Amino acid sequence: MKKQFLILLITGIVAMAASCRKDPSNNTGTTTTQYGKTKLEFFNNVGSSKLNMNTQWYKNENGDSFMVSKFNYYISNVKLTGVSGTGNYAEPNSYHLVQESDASSQSFDMSNVPYGKYSSITFTIGIDSLMNVSGAQAGALDPLNGMFWDWNTGYIMMKFEGTSPQAKTTNGVLQLHLGGFSGANSVVKTVTLSFDEPIQVGGNTPHVHLTADVLALFKSPNKIDFSNTATIMTPGAAAKKIADNYANMFTITYAGL
Amino acid sequence: MCLIILQLYSCKRDPSFDQPVTTADNISFSVPSGWPQPYYTFQNNTLTKSGFELGRKIFYDTRLSKDNTVSCGTCHQQYAAFANLDHEVSHGYNNLLGTRNAPPLFNLNWHTSFFWDGGVNNIENQPINPIQNPVEMAGDMNAIIAMMNADATYKNMFTAAFGTNEANSQRIFKALTQFMCMMISCNSKYDKHMHGDAGGEFTDQETRGLAVFRSNCAACHKEPLFSDFSYRNNGLQPTVVNDSGRAHITKDTADLYKFLVPSLRNLTYSRPYMHDGRFGSINDVLTHYTTGIYQSSTLDPLLKSGIKLTEQDKQDLMAFLKTLDDPAFLADARFSEALAK
Numbered sequence: 001m002k003k004q005f006l007i008l009l010i011t012g013i014v015a016m017a018a019s020c021r022k023d024p025s026n027n028t029g030t031t032t033t034q035y036g037k038t039k040l041e042f043f044n045n046v047g048s049s050k051l052n053m054n055t056q057w058y059k060n061e062n063g064d065s066f067m068v069s070k071f072n073y074y075i076s077n078v079k080l081t082g083v084s085g086t087g088n089y090a091e092p093n094s095y096h097l098v099q100e101s102d103a104s105s106q107s108f109d110m111s112n113v114p115y116g117k118y119s120s121i122t123f124t125i126g127i128d129s130l131m132n133v134s135g136a137q138a139g140a141l142d143p144l145n146g147m148f149w150d151w152n153t154g155y156i157m158m159k160f161e162g163t164s165p166q167a168k169t170t171n172g173v174l175q176l177h178l179g180g181f182s183g184a185n186s187v188v189k190t191v192t193l194s195f196d197e198p199i200q201v202g203g204n205t206p207h208v209h210l211t212a213d214v215l216a217l218f219k220s221p222n223k224i225d226f227s228n229t230a231t232i233m234t235p236g237a238a239a240k241k242i243a244d245n246y247a248n249m250f251t252i253t254y255a256g257l
Numbered sequence: 258m259c260l261i262i263l264q265l266y267s268c269k270r271d272p273s274f275d276q277p278v279t280t281a282d283n284i285s286f287s288v289p290s291g292w293p294q295p296y297y298t299f300q301n302n303t304l305t306k307s308g309f310e311l312g313r314k315i316f317y318d319t320r321l322s323k324d325n326t327v328s329c330g331t332c333h334q335q336y337a338a339f340a341n342l343d344h345e346v347s348h349g350y351n352n353l354l355g356t357r358n359a360p361p362l363f364n365l366n367w368h369t370s371f372f373w374d375g376g377v378n379n380i381e382n383q384p385i386n387p388i389q390n391p392v393e394m395a396g397d398m399n400a401i402i403a404m405m406n407a408d409a410t411y412k413n414m415f416t417a418a419f420g421t422n423e424a425n426s427q428r429i430f431k432a433l434t435q436f437m438c439m440m441i442s443c444n445s446k447y448d449k450h451m452h453g454d455a456g457g458e459f460t461d462q463e464t465r466g467l468a469v470f471r472s473n474c475a476a477c478h479k480e481p482l483f484s485d486f487s488y489r490n491n492g493l494q495p496t497v498v499n500d501s502g503r504a505h506i507t508k509d510t511a512d513l514y515k516f517l518v519p520s521l522r523n524l525t526y527s528r529p530y531m532h533d534g535r536f537g538s539i540n541d542v543l544t545h546y547t548t549g550i551y552q553s554s555t556l557d558p559l560l561k562s563g564i565k566l567t568e569q570d571k572q573d574l575m576a577f578l579k580t581l582d583d584p585a586f587l588a589d590a591r592f593s594e595a596l597a598k
Contacts, residue, residue: 135301135381136430143385144398144426150385152506153378236508 034115037205038080041107042098043253044071046214053100060218064226066174070161071100071214072147074140076131077190078110079122083198086116095127097140097147109205117198121208125246126157126188129181152234154179157187158246160217167230174226176217178242180235187235187243195255209254216249217242284309286366289443290452292481295366297380297438302431304439307417309591312436314414315429317597320404321388323350323395329387329433330594332359336587338523339363339440345534349387350395356498358534360519361527363442363586367482373516373532375488376506380438381430398426405429440592442522443481446580451481459580466577469570476559477518483581488515489557492550493531500532513555522581539578543571 044051046058046068053068060066075096080089091110099105131141132154147156160176167174180187199206218224222241232238284306288295302308315321319328332347333339339362341347346355357373371377377386387393388401405411405424412422419428447467449457459467470478479485488503495514503512516532524530529537536542546564550556566574590596 133378135379135434136427138425138427142426143382150377150382150389151372152376153382234508 034202035112036115036201036203038110038113038118038199038201039107039205039207040075040078040110041207041209042075043106043209043211044100044214045211051100051214058215060215060226061220061223062218062225064164064166064218066162066164066226068100068160068162068214070159073098073125073158073212074127074147074155075123075125076127077122077124080110080113080118081120081122081192082114083117083119086118087114089113089118094123095131095140097145113201115202117200118195119198120192120194121210121252122190122192124188124190125243125250126179127155127181128188129186131155132181149177149179149234154181154235157243160214164226164230166226168227169230172230174230176229176232176239176242178232178239178246180239185235185237185240187239189243189247191247191250193250193252195252197256199255200257204257206257207254208252210250211253212249213251214249217246219245220248221245284439286439286441289441289448289481292443293367296369297366297434299435299438302381302434304435305418307414308419308432308435309439311411311414311418312432312434313592313597314411315433316436317594321394321396321401323397326350327394329384330597332387332393333362335589335592335594336526337361338442338526338583338587339592340527342526343528345529347393349393350391353392353395355390355392356500357532358529361523362437363440363522363583364482364520365440366438367486369486370517373500374503374506375517381434384430384433385426398429401429402426436592440586442583442586444585445522445583447577448481448583450580460576462573462576463580466573466575466580469566469574470577473564473566473570474521474574477557478521483521484518487518488512489518490514490553490555491516492545492552492556492560492563493533493535494551496533496535498533502532511555514553515555521578523583523586524578525582526587539575540571543574547571 051068051071053071057065057067075098076094078091078094082088096108097105127141131137143150147159149156156177156179158178160174162174163172164174165172178187199208222245224242224245229238232242284304286299286304317328317330319325319331321328327349332341334342336342341359345358347359348354360373365380368380371380371383377383385398388396388398402424405415411424415424415428416422418432446457449455450459451457477485477487477489490513493514501513503515504510524539529535530542536545543566546560547566548563550560550563
């Protein structure tokens with residue numbers, strides 16, 4: 001009788017313990033997700049110094065002199081990769097037009113970023129192919145921004161304009177309008193850059209400085225010679241050569257609070 | 258919000274169809290019975306009566322052009338099935354001329370690309386071209402948007418269509434698309450014939466003509482849209498214009514002198530024919546195909562030896578092609594300039 005009671009008691013205790021095991025989803029002690037921001041700031045340099053448009057002469061890898069009058073590019077599909085324990089973040093409606101001539105376009109906040117640590121950033125230089133076939137768009141994608149070919153539907157992913165005495169065009173004008181979203185000559189480039197230390201999104205907003213080196217456009221793997229490459233106005237092999245170069249143009253020069 | 262009712266019906270003609278536009282709050286797009294599914298589906302551009310009416314107003318508004326004389330309707334005339342009757346190429350702003358024939362507008366929902374060289378991949382991206390082209394409307398989109406934002410009627414119509422009164426390029430193009438993508442031509446004698454409907458009884462000549470058509474033309478001018486929307490070189494001798502056609506877009510020499518295969522519906526109303534309007538009559542077109550083919554490295558293989566037609570074949574074929582005319586489409590009051598306030 002005593003033994004049976006003991007078994008019953010132990011069974012009862014075990015049963016009670018089992019029923020007391022908390023369902024994690026009902027546990028009011030777990031944290032609900034909080035959301036913060038991350039600020040992205042874009043800087044356009046030539047070599048290690050800030051780009052000065054319309055006033056300063058530079059030299060490309062080929063030894064050609066040049067001055068810059070316009071430098072615009074699209075940044076899209078921005079994502080942050082979380083350190084283990086933090087999920088990944090993808091910015092919704094992620095389409096930004098960065099223009100050297102417009103300071104306000106050179107930084108933006110990503111919102112609703114879950115609190116946590118992120119080790120790297122991934123983004124596209126240009127506009128993904130789906131958006132190039134999806135009809136009339138607005139905001140950064142409005143064709144009235146001058147970054148769109150109406151006669152051959154598609155976005156100009158990067159626009160570089162300037163002058164070079166080595167260019168064989170009238171007045172040495174350089175017009176490099178780089179686009180093309182499909183096939184072998186697509187210029188759409190996806191870039192992933194790691195932070196030296198993971199950034200922490202929390203009550204404070206971390207900043208990430210993405211610095212582009214204009215010289216990269218003309219350097220490697222394809223050395224660009226302005227005497228034969230001064231005008232690009234359609235998708236094709238010439239645009240692809242420069243895109244293969246500009247895939248390398250960004251570095252992270254700061255990532256932290 | 259307007260209700261969108263998608264329904265399948267057979268494009269059978271109801272006499273009440275020809276009455277003036279109703280003031281009902283709904284509008285419906287229907288895939289004609291037996292037709293393939295359209296490429297454009299109004300995704301991200303919900304079809305509403307107010308969007309359609311705004312698109313119609315914009316389509317006929319000459320204020321889109323630099324000198325307030327050219328609207329879309331100037332070169333796309335309903336009585337010509339929305340082509341430009343009797344004009345090889347159109348005259349636009351300042352009477353400037355282009356190099357290509359204004360195509361008729363109907364059944365655009367089934368196109369996968371636009372323009373004779375297929376440079377535009379979505380109907381929403383088409384209107385910006387004639388609006389901004391210096392020899393067509395020579396318009397300034399920013400000025401157009403400012404005009405609309407200052408116009409009480411437009412402000413009301415933008416609010417009805419899109420919720421707020423401000424105009425922007427996206428809304429302008431989506432409204433125009435809602436108007437253009439309701440232009441379905443599917444009620445010709447041929448369509449009635451294919452459905453076994455009253456009014457579709459073919460004469461012996463039309464029946465012979467259909468057989469001639471299917472033997473000689475149908476490979477490119479595929480039923481029921483009468484185009485396969487491919488780009489082909491149909492043996493037109495290049496002129497001084499030397500229009501490279503599809504190669505202008507792809508930069509591929511294999512695409513030299515290839516142009517989009519047009520539909521053969523509504524030919525009676527939409528002359529002249531070809532990308533540069535060089536043929537004023539169907540008889541001239543058939544003479545080209547039988548004896549006028551210009552050989553080149555990109556000539557379509559199907560036309561290497563031209564098309565063999567007897568004189569009787571030609572007469573029968575022309576009689577058949579007339580059965581593709583859709584007078585009800587021309588008379589459809591919903592698309593008329595009269596209703597564009």
